Amino acid sequence: MQPFESLGLRHDGRALWVLDQTQLPDAEVWLEGSEPAAMIALIQRLAVRGAPLIGVAAAASLATFAHRGASATEYSAACAALRAARPTAVNLMWAMDRMKGAADPVAEAEAIFAEDVRLCEGMAEHGAALIQDGEGLLTHCNTGGLATAGIGTALGVIRRAHEQGKRIHVYADETRPLLQGGRLTAWELRKLGIPSTLITDSMAALLLRDGKVQRVLVGSDRVAANGDFANKVGTYGLAVQARHHGVPFHPVAPFSTVDLACPDGAAIPIELRDAAEVRGYGPWRWAPEGMPAWNPSFDVTPVDLVTSLVLDRGVFTAAQLRAGALLAR
Numbered sequence: 373m374q375p376f377e378s379l380g381l382r383h384d385g386r387a388l389w390v391l392d393q394t395q396l397p398d399a400e401v402w403l404e405g406s407e408p409a410a411m412i413a414l415i416q417r418l419a420v421r422g423a424p425l426i427g428v429a430a431a432a433s434l435a436t437f438a439h440r441g442a443s444a445t446e447y448s449a450a451c452a453a454l455r456a457a458r459p460t461a462v463n464l465m466w467a468m469d470r471m472k473g474a475a476d477p478v479a480e481a482e483a484i485f486a487e488d489v490r491l492c493e494g495m496a497e498h499g500a501a502l503i504q505d506g507e508g509l510l511t512h513c514n515t516g517g518l519a520t521a522g523i524g525t526a527l528g529v530i531r532r533a534h535e536q537g538k539r540i541h542v543y544a545d546e547t548r549p550l551l552q553g554g555r556l557t558a559w560e561l562r563k564l565g566i567p568s569t570l571i572t573d574s575m576a577a578l579l580l581r582d583g584k585v586q587r588v589l590v591g592s593d594r595v596a597a598n599g600d601f602a603n604k605v606g607t608y609g610l611a612v613q614a615r616h617h618g619v620p621f622h623p624v625a626p627f628s629t630v631d632l633a634c635p636d637g638a639a640i641p642i643e644l645r646d647a648a649e650v651r652g653y654g655p656w657r658w659a660p661e662g663m664p665a666w667n668p669s670f671d672v673t674p675v676d677l678v679t680s681l682v683l684d685r686g687v688f689t690a691a692q693l694r695a696g697a698l699l700a701r
């Protein structure tokens with residue numbers, strides 16, 4: 373295979389490696405994900421995460437498996453198992469469906485990687501055009517280079533606006549319970565030198581009330597045909613708060629996140645994760661042991677709360693989405 377590299381995924385021509393996102397920001401440890409079984413475990417424990425990246429990583433793992441001589445039966449079993457590793461981000465199913473029918477799995481995985489890089493550029497160009505000089509921007513979870521093969525979805529848009537010289541200030545939600553904002557987005561923002569402030573999720577409403585935020589930009593794990601979309605839990609609450617305060621709210625996603633087979637948000641499967649993730653983090657536990665907890669990893673935001681959706685191929689208003697703009701593409 374040709375070597376390739378992104379912020380969180382690397383192929384050295386022989387083996388596939390992922391940057392263990394559970395150890396960020398304190399340690400940069402690369403783990404091997406060449407074997408599909410290993411990649412499934414890495415995806416499920418969020419060592420590799422973010423909707424586009426899990427699709428790209430699963431494809432690269434499957435290609436490496438094929439390159440190393442997997443039989444057709446082994447290949448299709450691994451493809452099905454990878455496809456089922458996490459249920460909400462449709463990019464994983466999209467990538468596995470491409471790999472399933474691929475005549476040359478290595479070329480297909482390389483194409484999926486390169487395409488994701490290009491899709492990020494498309495979103496960045498269209499999304500950055502919305503951002504005005506001097507804006508405060510609020511984001512949730514991690515949607516940057518760690519979540520894609522390229523510069524990211526919502527964070528890619530923010531990065532492009534910064535590169536264009538717009539004076540922006542980013543407020544990053546910590547993102548309970550697994551802290552993708554506090555650990556990963558904060559790490560990326562610091563590396564990129566973008567002026568930013570970390571907040572806990574519960575501080576967002578106050579920031580909006582105080583007029584510190586002129587735009588909310590988030591990623592998506594699956595966009596339904598009518599424009600409803602799933603993203604990291606907490607996104608729906610942000611959308612409600614943004615609407616209440618009259619602040620524009622934009623999901624940002626590549627076309628590989630759009631699922632036309634899903635008519636609306638009610639049809640999007642939502643991953644339920646281990647309750648222990650709500651009771652504590654890493655070695656710490658703050659709730660009584662055994663305390664019942666509810667841990668949906670994503671929530672669904674209805675299209676009515678969306679100002680516009682930034683796709684790699686353009687910006688679509690809620691009215692256009694409701695009128696079937698995604699189905700017409």
Ligand SMILES: CSC[C@@H](O)[C@@H](O)C(=O)COP(=O)(O)O
Binds near residue numbers: 514516526669
């Ligand atoms: C690339 S951004 C889109 C989403 O994947 C992102 O916002 C998100 O919710 C990630 O969730 P995660 O559980 O960390 O994989």
